[in-house]
Amino acid sequence: MKKQIFAFILCAIMLVGILPITSSAAYALDYVKIDGLNVPVEGAAPDYTVAYDNTVTLSAGNNNPSYYKNGICWYDMTTASTIRTTAKFVAGHQYKAVLYVEAINNYAFTAAPTVMVDDRLAVEVYRFDDTRIVVEVVFEPIPQFTPIASIEYYTDRRLIAGNELETVTLVRINGTNDFGAMLKEWDGAWYVNDTKTDDPADYEKYNGSVYVPNVSFAYRAEITLKDNYIFTEESNVSLNFTNKSVRGLMQSLSPDSKTAVFYFFADPLTAPPINSVAYTLEGYEFGSPINGITVNSSDAVNTNGAYGTDYFITVANRIPIMTGDFEADTNYTLYIAVTSNAYDVSSLQKQNITLNGKTATNIETVNGVLFAIFYLPTLEAQDVEIYSILLAVDVEGPKAGQSFFYPTVYAVNGEESLASAVTLPDIGESFGWYVSDYFVPDAYYEYVTDTDKFEEGKAYLFFATIDALPGYTIAPTATLQSAPPTDLWRVYSVV
Numbered sequence: 001m002k003k004q005i006f007a008f009i010l011c012a013i014m015l016v017g018i019l020p021i022t023s024s025a026a027y028a029l030d031y032v033k034i035d036g037l038n039v040p041v042e043g044a045a046p047d048y049t050v051a052y053d054n055t056v057t058l059s060a061g062n063n064n065p066s067y068y069k070n071g072i073c074w075y076d077m078t079t080a081s082t083i084r085t086t087a088k089f090v091a092g093h094q095y096k097a098v099l100y101v102e103a104i105n106n107y108a109f110t111a112a113p114t115v116m117v118d119d120r121l122a123v124e125v126y127r128f129d130d131t132r133i134v135v136e137v138v139f140e141p142i143p144q145f146t147p148i149a150s151i152e153y154y155t156d157r158r159l160i161a162g163n164e165l166e167t168v169t170l171v172r173i174n175g176t177n178d179f180g181a182m183l184k185e186w187d188g189a190w191y192v193n194d195t196k197t198d199d200p201a202d203y204e205k206y207n208g209s210v211y212v213p214n215v216s217f218a219y220r221a222e223i224t225l226k227d228n229y230i231f232t233e234e235s236n237v238s239l240n241f242t243n244k245s246v247r248g249l250m251q252s253l254s255p256d257s258k259t260a261v262f263y264f265f266a267d268p269l270t271a272p273p274i275n276s277v278a279y280t281l282e283g284y285e286f287g288s289p290i291n292g293i294t295v296n297s298s299d300a301v302n303t304n305g306a307y308g309t310d311y312f313i314t315v316a317n318r319i320p321i322m323t324g325d326f327e328a329d330t331n332y333t334l335y336i337a338v339t340s341n342a343y344d345v346s347s348l349q350k351q352n353i354t355l356n357g358k359t360a361t362n363i364e365t366v367n368g369v370l371f372a373i374f375y376l377p378t379l380e381a382q383d384v385e386i387y388s389i390l391l392a393v394d395v396e397g398p399k400a401g402q403s404f405f406y407p408t409v410y411a412v413n414g415e416e417s418l419a420s421a422v423t424l425p426d427i428g429e430s431f432g433w434y435v436s437d438y439f440v441p442d443a444y445y446e447y448v449t450d451t452d453k454f455e456e457g458k459a460y461l462f463f464a465t466i467d468a469l470p471g472y473t474i475a476p477t478a479t480l481q482s483a484p485p486t487d488l489w490r491v492y493s494v495v
Contacts, residue, residue: 026103026106026107026108026130027106027107027108028107028108028110029055029056029103029107029108029109029110029113030109030110030112030113030114031113031114031115031116032052032055032056032101032113032114032115032116032135033052033053033115033116034050034051034052034099034101034115034116034117034118034135035050035051035052035117035118036049036050036051036118037050037072037097037117037118037137039139040074040089040095040139040142041089041142042089042090042091042142042143042145043088043089044088044089045086045087045088045089046074046083046085046087046089047072048069048070048072048085049070050070050072050099050117054104054105055103055104055105055107056101056102056103056104056107057071057101057102057104058070058071058072058099058100058101058102059071059100059101059102059132065085066084066085067082067083067084067085068085068100069085071099071100071101071102072097072098072099072100073097073098074087074095074096074097074098075095075096075097075098076090076093076094076095077093077094077095077096077138078090078092078093078094078141079093083095089142090142091142091143091144091145092141092142092143092144093141093142094138094139094140094141094142095138095139095142096123096136096137096138096139097117097136097137097139098134098135098136099117099134099135099136099137100132100134100135101115101132101133101134101135102131102132103130103131103132104131107131108130108131109127109130109131109132109133111127112125112127113125113127113133115133115135117135117137120137120139122135122136122137123136123137123138124136143227143228144228145228145229145230145257146174146182146228146229146230147229147230147231147232147234147235148173148174148182148225148229148230148231148232148235149174149175149234149235149236150172150173150174150175150235150236150237150238151170151172151173151223151235151236151237151238151248152170152171152172152173152237152238152240153168153169153170153171153188153219153221153237153238153239153240153264154168154169154171154239154240155167155168155169155239155240155241156242157211157241157242158241158242158243159211159217159241159243159244159246159266159269160211160243160269160272161210161211161212161213161269161270161271161272161343162210162211162271162272162340162343163210163211164209164210164211165190165206165208165209165210165211168188168219168221168239170183170186170223181226182225182226182229183223183224183225183226184224184225184226184258185223185224186221186222186223186224187221187222188219188220188221188222189205189206189219189220190205190206190217190218190219190220191203191204191205191206191217191218191219191220191263192204192205192206192208192215192216192217192218193215193216193218194215194216195216195268196216196265196267196268197216197265198249198263198265200218200220200251200263203216203218203220203263211269212269213268213269213270213271213344214268214269214270214271215268215269216265216266216267216268217266217269218263218264218265218266219239219246219263219264219266220251220261220262220263220264221237221239221248221261221262221263221264222259222260222261222262223237223259223260223261223262224258224259225258225259229258230256230257230258231250231253231257231258231260232257233250235250235260236248237250237260237262237264238264239264246264246265246266247264248262248263248264249262249263249264249265250262251263271340271343271344272343272344273343273344273346273347274340274343274344274345274347274348275348275352276348276352276353276354277297277338277345277348277352277353277354278297278353278354278355278357279295279296279297279336279353279354279355279356279372280295280296280297280355280356281293281294281295281334281355281356281374281376282294282295282296284326284332284376284379285326285379286326286327286328286379286380286381286382287325287326287382287384287471288325288326289324289325289326290322290323290324290325290326291323295334295336326379327379328378328379328380328381328382329378329379329380329381330378330379331375331376331378332375332376333361333373333374333375333376334355334373334374334376335371335372335373336355336371336372336374337369337370337371338353338363338370338371338372339369339370345370346370348363348370349363350362350363350372353372355372355374358374360372360373360374361373361374361375381471383471383472383473384413384421384471384472384473385472385473385474385475386412386413386418386421386422386468386472386473386474386475386478387413387475387477387478387479388412388413388414388478388479388480388481389409389411389412389422389466389474389478389479389480389481390409390410390411390412390414390480390481390482390483391407391408391409391410391480391481391482391483392407392408392409392410392482392483393405393406393407393408393482393483397454398454398460399454400454400455400456401453401454401456402453402454403452403453403454404432404433404448404452404453404454406427406431407424407462407464407482408424409422409424409466410483412472420469421468421469421471421472422466422467422468422469422472422474423466423467423469424464424465424466425464425465425467429447429463430463430464430465431463431464431465432447432448432462432463433447433448433460433461433462433463434446434447434448434460434461434462434463435448435455435458435459435460435461436458436459436460436461437457437458437459438459439459443459445459445461
């Protein structure tokens with residue numbers, strides 16, 4: 001009986017031994033992915049928080065909370081020392097993270113598992129046993145940045161109303177003008193606002209060319225640095241004029257501290273008084289168009305920026321404004337609006353305003369605008385010289401059998417409006433056709449009286465006496481032209 005029981009037990013053991021054992025065997029783990037480990041950055045604290053799936057966990061390492069946290073410790077490869085959990089990363093140092101990884105949920109590491117931490121492949125994987133490995137991830141050295149202590153801009157213009165806006169030049173970075181290795185790019189422009197504020201949002205881009213009074217100017221500079229250089233809150237940026245220096249205020253700084261925007265706010269400029277202004281007048285001549293005159297301000301004491309933006313001619317007071325051409329024996333008055341985009345002209349006296357060297361007759365303020373009034377000298381009548389006459393015919397010829405045709409004056413001195421400055425006589429010996437049997441220069445031509453048509457085999461000459469009206473003179477070198485063009489018309493003589 002005992003033998004039977006022993007045989008049964010032995011059989012049962014053998015049956016159990018040949019049953020499948022896969023339900024208790026560990027799953028092979030040859031790849032591990034860990035995410036969320038921050039890259040070392042200068043001044044930042046080490047990161048001890050990561051994410052992973054349910055195949056692994058991070059163990060406590062050697063369980064020293066001063067150096068290990070959540071199964072992670074950081075090693076300073078530059079100083080060859082493990083850093084404390086309260087430390088900060090240092091520029092110029094290289095670091096690696098050490099992670100203690102443990103397989104869970106019936107997983108077991110293969111002999112050489114692959115471990116990825118974010119997008120970095122672990123450089124070393126130490127396998128203690130089937131469920132425990134140590135992973136090392138090496139990071140690039142933290143760049144050694146040089147802070148920018150100072151940047152200096154310069155312009156050789158004085159910050160005074162009336163001066164032209166000059167190009168602003170970047171001259172020094174960190175005290176040296178050899179800053180090619182530091183500066184990547186920069187840009188700048190002038191902005192303006194009606195009142196003095198330190199808020200860039202109150203300013204708009206200025207499109208003028210001179211500093212004007214009673215407004216506030218600000219220069220906006222955007223600077224981008226090259227690698228290994230950064231701005232700090234202590235970076236000092238200044239804009240130096242020949243008469244003052246304006247400190248820049250940092251308006252924005254990029255996250256990488258390489259691009260900064262600075263504003264240089266200047267106090268409102270006041271308009272200095274102007275002492276004198278001198279004008280010149282051109283085009284004031286008999287027969288010239290009134291709207292063809294030009295008035296310019298010339299250099300005089302303290303006149304930079306003063307000019308006449310408006311002027312007009314009258315014959316009495318300010319009304320009516322004259323048009324047309326200047327006439328003889330007429331008393332013209334010139335009004336010039338004395339304005340300035342840089343100076344205060346309100347204190348100007350008439351004796352300090354001149355036109356072609358002569359002082360103003362009077363001054364008058366109209367709607368806040370100062371007008372200088374000049375009585376112009378009376379013009380004398382002068383003949384206008386005629387240097388070209390354009391004759392026109394509406395037919396082609398002459399041709400045999402064709403009726404005689406006669407030209408008309410189309411334009412004088414190239415202007416149709418002056419065609420009436422000359423006259424042509426009635427048809428006759430002073431305005432008619434002459435005929436000859438020979439076409440030679442010295443042939444004798446007779447005035448045609450017995451026909452009004454061109455005959456075949458005859459040579460014809462047209463003769464016309466052209467008279468200028470009073471006020472006009474035909475120049476000895478005057479030319480005759482025709483429309484359509486022909487060599488038919490020539491000046492024979494001018495008397």
